[in-house]
Amino acid sequence: MDIYKWAYKLYxxxxxxxxxxxxxxxxxARTIDMKASPYDMRDQGLEPIRIETESGRKEYLRHQTDxxxxxxxxxxxxxxxxxxxxxxxx
Numbered sequence: 001m002d003i004y005k006w007a008y009k010l011y012x013x014x015x016x017x018x019x020x021x022x023x024x025x026x027x028x029a030r031t032i033d034m035k036a037s038p039y040d041m042r043d044q045g046l047e048p049i050r051i052e053t054e055s056g057r058k059e060y061l062r063h064q065t066d067x068x069x070x071x072x073x074x075x076x077x078x079x080x081x082x083x084x085x086x087x088x089x090x
Contacts, residue, residue, distance in 0.1 A: 003022045003025060003026070003071055003074055003075055006022075007019045007022040007023075008022075010085065013081070014078070014081045018077045018078060018081065021074045022074050025070060025071050028067055029067050031046065032063045034046055035047065035049045036060050
């Protein structure tokens with residue numbers, strides 16, 4: 001979610017494509033967190049991830065790893081956008 005926070009703060013000097021990708025990552029991360037929460041979210045279409053079990057912890061880790069991997073290019077795009085902006089300020 002931090003990637004989205006920093007992408008949004010750079011608006012309008014950043015591509016909306018980067019902001020959109022960062023937002024989607026934040027939504028996906030929050031969805032996984034809600035599935036792993038102690039609240040029953042099945043009414044909202046979220047099947048629980050039972051982190052109290054070994055298989056649930058492994059599933060949660062897989063989802064978190066996927067989000068992290070998908071975030072790497074978005075993070076790099078964000079860093080490059082900040083570097084471009086800072087180079088204009090020199």
